[in-house]
Amino acid sequence: MKTYKNLTKKQNELMNIAKGGLRRINILHGSVRSGKTWISLVLWCVWIRNMPRDKAYIMTAKTLTTLKRNCLDLVEILAGKKNFRYSISKKEGVLYGRKIYLEGVSDSGAESKIRGMTLQGAYCDEITLFNEEFFNMLLSRLSEPGAKLFGTTNPDNPNHWFKVNYIDRKDELDFFMMEFLIDDNTFLDKRYVEQLKKEYTGVFYRRFILGEWCSAEGLVYPMFSKDEHIIGCPPESVGAEYYISIDYGTLNPCSMGLWQLDNETAVRIKESYYSGRQEKRQLTDEEYYERLEALAEGYDIKCVVIDPSAASFIATIRRHGRFAVRRANNAVLDGIRITGTLLESGRLKICDGCTDTIREFGTYSWDENSSEDRVVKEFDHAMDDIRYFCATIAAKRLLG
Ligand SMILES: Nc1ncnc2c1ncn2[C@@H]1O[C@H](COP(=O)(O)OP(=O)(O)OP(=O)(O)O)[C@@H](O)[C@H]1O
Ligand SMILES: [Mg+2]
Secondary structure, eight states: OOOOTTSOHHHHHHHHHHHHHOOSEEEEEESTTSSHHHHHHHHHHHHHHTSOTTSEEEEEESSHHHHIIIIIHHHHHHHOTTTEEEETTTTEEEETTEEEEEEETTSTTHHHHHHTOOEEEEEESSGGGSOHHHHHHHHHHOOSTTOEEEEEEOOOOTTSHHHHHTGGGTTTTTEEEEEEOGGGOTTSOHHHHHHHHHHOOHHHHHHHTTOOOOOOOSBSOTTOOHHHHEESSOOOOSSOEEEEEEEOOSSSOEEEEEEEEOSSOEEEEEEEEEOHHHHTOOOOHHHHHHHHHHHHTTSOEEEEEEOTTOHHHHHHHHHHTSSOEEEOOOOHHHHHHHHHHHHHTTOEEEETTOHHHHHHHHHOBBOTTOSSSOBOSSSOHHHHHHHHHIIIIIHHHHHO
16 A cells, blocks of 8 residues: 555545545545545545546536635646636636536526536535536536546434435445545544534534434534523623624514624623414514514614514615625524534523523424424524524624
8 A cells, every 4th residue: 555644644535545546426424524525635636637638528516616725726726827727707617628517506607607518527525515407417418438527415314315426326336435534634633623523503503523424313502501601690701792682573483683703702782572363463563673672772782683684674674774784694594503503611691581582492303204404493593583684793703
């Protein structure tokens, strides 16, 4: 076995297997930061240099922006600027004299663009973020003799199309895969790895640290504990900012939370929770606005973070001209992961008057009947406004 000093043991293993052991589909999966992207791009560069110049190749990621950030910048370092030139606006590059198309899977027109191509090679960054149709189409375009696909991914739900239709059928397919774990990456600083391990909790820990393809089950926030997270009143704070987060509903409950945020913690001081269905009367946007003003009374609110779909209420808040409004980041899984991290590290606290939040923390669960990662859409209104606040505001100050 040949050993390259500038590679990890696992990466070396892969490079040795690759001499003759590559298949039509070649996948590296496993934990975050485990060295998959790095070695897959080394492999891609080495492979391409030995392939015909007059054939077409493609590199893809969820978007062109992520492709650049995760892959192209690194290829530039690995191959050197003289061997790799590219233009994002033209969506093309040249690597060792071979033409490379660049595509973002979720960018409009991507699928129709590749429909007519005949490809020798494809590189896919973070495959589980692709849609299945695009991936199938890409494979069908790899029609030149000896054509190959290289890809990396973190694990996801075991019902994910890529797990069911490819990984689980690997023995039937011309398929090679290798698992990488975070501890395989000896280039990372040990303290950074310890820190990273603390940042993932529950299902996210199992997937992104342990590398397991596992379902999301049980409570969404099993780490929430009355002793750890509920406090009597917010701590004295110098330099704190105040925010309000809102999950808007007319018939469904509308949940609003008032937050104190400093460099140490985010504290939900109090809340306003109104269920049109339970009270048998829907409130108008003006009435909700009155509740918002009442919640804000005595605080200098930096901004109101709100459910991006609440167009009419956003317009009402803006019309009054008192609060700055920010549309919330509504990526559910990311928001849940961030909220879980803040709870686990003790940086998210709830004052004991927020009884609707406390009740929802006790029941908010993953939907075990769903084949995807989905929460039970019930009693999740305070959970949603908390997620908006954590993902849109608190993460930047508390997680860097
Ligand atoms: N052979 C190497 N030499 C130097 N640094 C490396 C090497 N392999 C990995 N690294 C370092 O480890 C970091 C993580 O590696 P990489 O991005 O390949 O991980 P990954 O498994 O693709 O992670 P993710 O799942 O988060 O995308 C890189 O940013 C780089 O700093
Ligand atoms: Mg990667």
